[in-house]
Amino acid sequence: MMLRRGEYHAFSGADARYLYLVPSAGVVELDDVSHAVLETLATGDKTANDLAESLGSRWSGEEIRSSIDELLGVRAIHSVIAPPVTPPPVKSKRSIPLQTLVLNVTSKCNLSCGYCYEYGEDRIVESTTKPRFMDEATARQSVDFMFAESGDSPSVNLTFFGGETLLNFKMLKSSLAYARQKGEELGKQVSASLTTNATLLREEIVDWFIENDVGVTVSIDGAREQQDKFRVFSNGMGSYDIILPRIKDLLARHKRRPVGARVTLTGQNLDVASIYHHLFEEIGFWEVGFAPVTTSWQREYAIEDEGFRSLLSGFQSLADDYLKAALAGKRHGFSNVRDTLEEIHKGMSKSHPCGAGFGLLGVPTDGDVALCYRCAGSDSHKLGSVFIGVDHAAQATFLETHHIDNKTDCSTCWARPLCAGGCYHEAHTRYGTTTQPNLHYCEWIRAWTNTCLEVYGTLAAKRPDFLEHL
Numbered sequence: 001m002m003l004r005r006g007e008y009h010a011f012s013g014a015d016a017r018y019l020y021l022v023p024s025a026g027v028v029e030l031d032d033v034s035h036a037v038l039e040t041l042a043t044g045d046k047t048a049n050d051l052a053e054s055l056g057s058r059w060s061g062e063e064i065r066s067s068i069d070e071l072l073g074v075r076a077i078h079s080v081i082a083p084p085v086t087p088p089p090v091k092s093k094r095s096i097p098l099q100t101l102v103l104n105v106t107s108k109c110n111l112s113c114g115y116c117y118e119y120g121e122d123r124i125v126e127s128t129t130k131p132r133f134m135d136e137a138t139a140r141q142s143v144d145f146m147f148a149e150s151g152d153s154p155s156v157n158l159t160f161f162g163g164e165t166l167l168n169f170k171m172l173k174s175s176l177a178y179a180r181q182k183g184e185e186l187g188k189q190v191s192a193s194l195t196t197n198a199t200l201l202r203e204e205i206v207d208w209f210i211e212n213d214v215g216v217t218v219s220i221d222g223a224r225e226q227q228d229k230f231r232v233f234s235n236g237m238g239s240y241d242i243i244l245p246r247i248k249d250l251l252a253r254h255k256r257r258p259v260g261a262r263v264t265l266t267g268q269n270l271d272v273a274s275i276y277h278h279l280f281e282e283i284g285f286w287e288v289g290f291a292p293v294t295t296s297w298q299r300e301y302a303i304e305d306e307g308f309r310s311l312l313s314g315f316q317s318l319a320d321d322y323l324k325a326a327l328a329g330k331r332h333g334f335s336n337v338r339d340t341l342e343e344i345h346k347g348m349s350k351s352h353p354c355g356a357g358f359g360l361l362g363v364p365t366d367g368d369v370a371l372c373y374r375c376a377g378s379d380s381h382k383l384g385s386v387f388i389g390v391d392h393a394a395q396a397t398f399l400e401t402h403h404i405d406n407k408t409d410c411s412t413c414w415a416r417p418l419c420a421g422g423c424y425h426e427a428h429t430r431y432g433t434t435t436q437p438n439l440h441y442c443e444w445i446r447a448w449t450n451t452c453l454e455v456y457g458t459l460a461a462k463r464p465d466f467l468e469h470l
Contacts, residue, residue: 033059033067041077096395097151099359102373103142105134105171106163107365111197112234115266115293115301117374117425130377133168134365138386139175142363145386146179147186149361156183160194161362161373169205176212195219195262197231199239201246206253215257218247218285221264222275230269244283251284258286260335265292265311266301272314280333289335290315294441295430308444316451323455326466340452341459342470343418350404350420357383357398361390371398371434374425381424381434407437415449 030038036055040046046054048068052061071077107130109116134142143158150156158179160172176192183190193215209216220243221230228238251259261279265272272290279288292303292311303311318334325332332338352358356372363369364377367386375381383398384391404410404420413419421427422438422445430440459466 031067033063034071037064037067037071038076096358097153098146098149098156098361099153100157100159100355100361101142101146102159102161102360102362102376103134103139103175104161104163104362104364104373104376105139105165105168106132107377108132108167109162109164109197110167110199110233111164111231111239113231113264115230115264117429131365134171134363134367136171136174138365138367139171140178141367142386143175143179143182145363145369145389147182147188149390150188153188155189155191157191157193159373160192162195164197164200165194166196166200166205169200173208176214180212191215193217193257197239198243198246198250201243201250203249206250209250209254210256213256216250216254217260217262218243218250219262219264220247220279221269222271223278226269226271226275230264230266247283260287260289261285263288263290265290265303267293267303267307268300270303270307270310270314272311273317276318276334285333287333287335287338289339292441294438295426304440308441312444312447312451315448319451319455323458326459327463329466337452337455338470340418340449341456341467344452344456345467345470349417352399352402352404353420353422353424356424357395357402371424374423375428381428402435406435409437409439413442413446415446418449419445 033055036058037051040051040054048065051068052064055064068077146156146158158176162168165172172194176190179190179192192212195217196219198218198220208214219231221227224238224240227240227243231239233239261283263275263279269275275290276288279285293301294303315336319337322332322334322337354360354372356362356375360372361369361383362371362373362376363386366377368377368379368382369384369386369390370376370378371381371383382391383395400406402421402424404416407421410416410419410421421436422441424434426438427436428434430436430438456467
């Protein structure tokens with residue numbers, strides 16, 4: 001059974017163990033005793049002794065109190081007088097093994113998308129202060145840095161990003177070859193991936209993807225009308241007719257790794273269902289993920305108010321389709337719901353919103369080390385350099401100050417285990433600090449998380465085998 005988000009209920013009485021029913025972000029299966037405990041609590045003011053007395057005709061006091069303890073343990077209820085003790089933030093170890101290194105190999109792009117965070121007035125990186133392209137020496141040093149920081153991990157992930165990544169294709173080839181050679185020497189497996197707008201794809205590049213088992217994500221905003229409105233060249237010309245044959249060739253030939261689509265959703269582009277249908281069913285991407293723009297220097301691009309309601313409706317519709325497909329044993333490519341289901345299934349309870357500064361770091365063209373690829377190049381988000389290593393003191397300070405327990409606005413939110421306050425880059429852009437939770441999309445996050453919990457609960461009851469393969 002799923003404990004859904006509901007109203008708060010306070011319970012009073014003479015017993016020292018007062019109970020308080022709270023919303024839960026978890027999915028739990030309740031036994032008959034626990035179910036009766038919650039139902040009895042919902043009917044009025046009850047203490048632990050009251051519960052034992054009212055339910056004693058059906059179960060022993062030991063069974064009732066055991067169920068109460070379990071409900072306390074999963075935070076379905078808690079004591080008003082003695083609220084649950086919040087564990088102190090985990091102190092960072094001196095070295096956190098690096099799992100993924102994102103190389104921003106160029107800050108230059110051949111498209112001029114109006115919503116891009118790299119070039120707007122609210123950008124956090126001044127592009128003129130950094131080289132436009134990463135050179136080979138910096139790339140090789142970045143690879144050395146990646147292995148040095150990976151600790152005992154048997155594998156590492158090297159991700160190439162931009163700008164438009166393929167503008168620096170020559171360096172991609174040499175740096176990945178170097179990484180694979182060094183990985184072989186060190187006994188570590190190197191997984192490689194990149195993101196591209198697909199305008200520069202050609203036979204030689206696709207051959208390289210195939211030969212080197214490179215994962216590819218294509219940034220695309222939908223069908224011709226959507227793509228040509230938002231993803232344009234500097235002269236205003238659309239890119240759809242250029243990329244479509246290149247993408248089809250990529251999908252037809254590159255079978256070693258699933259090729260996914262990443263869609264940027266703005267306030268002007270929220271027809272989620274039609275975008276998904278075109279990219280997944282008509283073009284044939286393995287999966288489609290959506291990245292909503294909630295903060296932009298141009299207000300017309302930011303999703304706000306009615307835009308969030310439209311976004312939620314579209315996501316819920318796709319989530320319903322995903323559930324129907326899963327129940328029927330079919331694959332569905334909506335990665336946003338899949339990713340959240342995976343986190344729920346793993347029992348994720350986040351101390352921080354993402355891996356930035358933990359197992360993931362970003363490197364801009366000059367070799368500085370930053371929180372992530374979106375913050376790469378910003379001096380205020382710098383955590384060292386590939387030439388001298390991670391500044392572990394700065395890393396520890398960042399992780400401690402950004403722990404979810406330090407975000408008081410999140411303290412009573414039932415979705416905090418999966419959200420933890422939201423994207424650092426968005427928070428910095430909108431509020432001027434990475435420590436601020438993204439309060440402007442809290443209701444959206446709660447509603448979407450609730451939708452995913454419902455999907456998970458249904459699958460847990462009807463198709464548990466499906467969840468085992470997440």
